[in-house]
Amino acid sequence: MTQPLVSVILPFLNGGPAFAPALRSVLAQSYSHWELLLCDDGSTDGSLQVAKELRDPRISVWSDGKTKGLAARLNECLDRARGALIARMDADDFSYLHRFRDQVAYLESHPEIDLVGCRMLIFGEDGMPLGKRSLPLDHAGIVSDPASGFGLAHPTWMARAAWYRQHRYDPQAIRFEDAELLCRTFPSSRFANLPQVLYGYRELRGGFRKRFKTRLGRVNYLRVRHAETQPVLFARAALAESIKVVADAALALTGTRYVMLRRREEPLSPGEIASWNELYRLLSEPASVPSLALPRQESGPV
Numbered sequence: 001m002t003q004p005l006v007s008v009i010l011p012f013l014n015g016g017p018a019f020a021p022a023l024r025s026v027l028a029q030s031y032s033h034w035e036l037l038l039c040d041d042g043s044t045d046g047s048l049q050v051a052k053e054l055r056d057p058r059i060s061v062w063s064d065g066k067t068k069g070l071a072a073r074l075n076e077c078l079d080r081a082r083g084a085l086i087a088r089m090d091a092d093d094f095s096y097l098h099r100f101r102d103q104v105a106y107l108e109s110h111p112e113i114d115l116v117g118c119r120m121l122i123f124g125e126d127g128m129p130l131g132k133r134s135l136p137l138d139h140a141g142i143v144s145d146p147a148s149g150f151g152l153a154h155p156t157w158m159a160r161a162a163w164y165r166q167h168r169y170d171p172q173a174i175r176f177e178d179a180e181l182l183c184r185t186f187p188s189s190r191f192a193n194l195p196q197v198l199y200g201y202r203e204l205r206g207g208f209r210k211r212f213k214t215r216l217g218r219v220n221y222l223r224v225r226h227a228e229t230q231p232v233l234f235a236r237a238a239l240a241e242s243i244k245v246v247a248d249a250a251l252a253l254t255g256t257r258y259v260m261l262r263r264r265e266e267p268l269s270p271g272e273i274a275s276w277n278e279l280y281r282l283l284s285e286p287a288s289v290p291s292l293a294l295p296r297q298e299s300g301p302v
Helices: 016-027 047-052 070-080 099-109 161-166 177-188 208-226 231-254 257-264 270-284
Strands: 006-012 034-040 059-062 085-088 115-123 129-133 158-160 191-202
Touching: 006 016, 006 070, 016 034, 016 047, 016 270, 034 047, 034 070, 047 059, 070 177, 085 099, 085 161, 099 115, 099 158, 099 191, 115 270, 129 257, 129 270, 158 161, 191 270
Parallel strands: 006 034, 006 085, 034 059, 115 191
Antiparallel strands: 085 158, 115 129, 115 158
């Protein structure tokens, strides 16, 4: 098989009903020169069987039955990747059909850029579009406030393999492996975002406990690694995460997370909504597209 230009690294753990549509969004890409690396992190809901039954020579699936965490599995995928470019994706989201094509073209025409992301459409559990997350386009904007975070959405990344192998994930940075990697590398790297919406990001109504652990873990990590060497960064990050925890708790108690997202995110144009609805229909109900057919997935915990 011809060596792929793009290696898509996609660890998964109990992907649930959203897993198959996510995989279809890779199979349906207009850019076909890719390999898909599916690393199971101990799924118990049938996701591994869904992955194993895919019939495409560009797809590799493996599992050791253990749960090691996303960062460790991403490093495992990096060790197996054969492409000159490496793309990220989550197991419950959608890549728009021209995502790989557009990101490859950008990196080919901008050799100074190490990693490129894109803007995202935010959607709910039922597929309803909630808004558009418009992220900074240039490096200066993306890294303007490291204490609050970086304007570069992890599942949208496509990076040069040489950059990724020089800067691997830290398995100790649980649930914020992307922010830790960017914080460690941004002074010597160059990032960018494409202006197009090329990714659909699923937001859950709940998830307060997961977000709380993520924020607490980030503060603890910064305390251990940067409290002495970068006290201002640590203090600002701790304050920002504390404020976000209070806001998360209020949204969880009132059940208004989707209301907040509709107000916070940039409104979608009628054309963007129509494009999303067509993509969601295609990937969720692919009966009329035999090439996107996947095995039926049993329901289970997500």
